[in-house]
Amino acid sequence: MELDGKVAVVTGAARGLGRAIAQRLAAEGAAVSLWDLDGAGVRQAAEAITASGGTAIAVTANAAEPGAIAAAAEETRQRLGRVAILVNNAARSPFVRFEELTETTWDELMAVNLKGPFLCCKALLPGMLAAGWGRIVNISSSSAQTGSAAQTHYAASKAGVVGFTKSLAMEYATRGITVNAVAPGFVDTEGLREAPVDIAGFAPKTPMQRPGKPENIAAAVAYLASLAADYVTGQTLGVNGGRYCN
Numbered sequence: 412m413e414l415d416g417k418v419a420v421v422t423g424a425a426r427g428l429g430r431a432i433a434q435r436l437a438a439e440g441a442a443v444s445l446w447d448l449d450g451a452g453v454r455q456a457a458e459a460i461t462a463s464g465g466t467a468i469a470v471t472a473n474a475a476e477p478g479a480i481a482a483a484a485e486e487t488r489q490r491l492g493r494v495a496i497l498v499n500n501a502a503r504s505p506f507v508r509f510e511e512l513t514e515t516t517w518d519e520l521m522a523v524n525l526k527g528p529f530l531c532c533k534a535l536l537p538g539m540l541a542a543g544w545g546r547i548v549n550i551s552s553s554s555a556q557t558g559s560a561a562q563t564h565y566a567a568s569k570a571g572v573v574g575f576t577k578s579l580a581m582e583y584a585t586r587g588i589t590v591n592a593v594a595p596g597f598v599d600t601e602g603l604r605e606a607p608v609d610i611a612g613f614a615p616k617t618p619m620q621r622p623g624k625p626e627n628i629a630a631a632v633a634y635l636a637s638l639a640a641d642y643v644t645g646q647t648l649g650v651n652g653g654r655y656c657n
């Protein structure tokens with residue numbers, strides 16, 4: 412299979428998009444290390460992959476905390492081998508009106524959504540460079556492209572992810588590493604259902620008139636992680652039913 416012999420890390424993999432991405436990469440042959448704050452959830456997600464014949468381990472880790480990332484990276488290396496693919500998916504996406512948004516809330520969100528991908532790349536990029544091959548896929552959001560009321564911190568963090576992606580891609584373009592982003596539109600996940608979002612009201616405003624499925628995002632990530640995407644770097648692939656057109 413396409414990703415046989417490759418080790419992948421997916422952050423925020425206990426549920427939603429991260430879980431679907433981990434499932435898809437495992438189906439492509441990768442050995443997947445699923446990281447999440449939610450220990451029980453991530454164990455269940457990894458067990459579902461192994462039950463269907465894939466290779467997966469669960470690591471309980473805060474993907475925004477340097478010590479936890481270092482420990483998770485080491486555990487992954489010891490149990491599966493050198494990491495070739497990193498998917499920075501873990502994020503928080505709360506709605507807070509700007510007047511109620513505090514500096515603490517801003518900093519807490521940035522620590523997960525923007526500093527988290529930075530820290531995970533710091534931990535795992537050296538191994539990719541040593542191997543001369545790596546794939547980094549960062550999950551942004553169509554909210555970074557369109558704006559999102561009551562989500563100034565979230566949209567800013569996800570726009571930051573795009574700038575981070577482009578810059579890292581340019582820096583390592585000659586070293587066998589590609590760095591790309593996927594920007595989902597509305598995708599039906601637990602996270603979206605918990606948000607104060609009128610999913611039914613949104614649908615008619617989207618060209619495809621329906622929310623996306625986690626598998627749609629997983630397919631985009633699988634492409635960007637593939638050997639076929641060898642000449643694709645620094646890009647942001649919108650998977651959004653036409654909600655935002657580049």
Ligand SMILES: NC(=O)c1ccc[n+]([C@@H]2O[C@H](COP(=O)([O-])OP(=O)(O)OC[C@H]3O[C@@H](n4cnc5c(N)ncnc54)[C@H](O)[C@@H]3O)[C@@H](O)[C@H]2O)c1
Nearest residue numbers: 423425427428447448473474500501502552597598600602
């Ligand atoms: N669902 C959508 O409509 C949508 C749209 C645009 C972008 N996105 C992005 O896609 C990604 C996944 O979204 P989702 O809807 O699946 O979210 P979700 O809330 O359903 O799942 C997020 C997962 O990340 C984990 N997590 C959160 N903070 C963490 C941390 N610090 N360390 C480790 N794990 C952590 C949670 O425990 C959870 O399992 C996020 O980056 C989100 O911003 C989602």
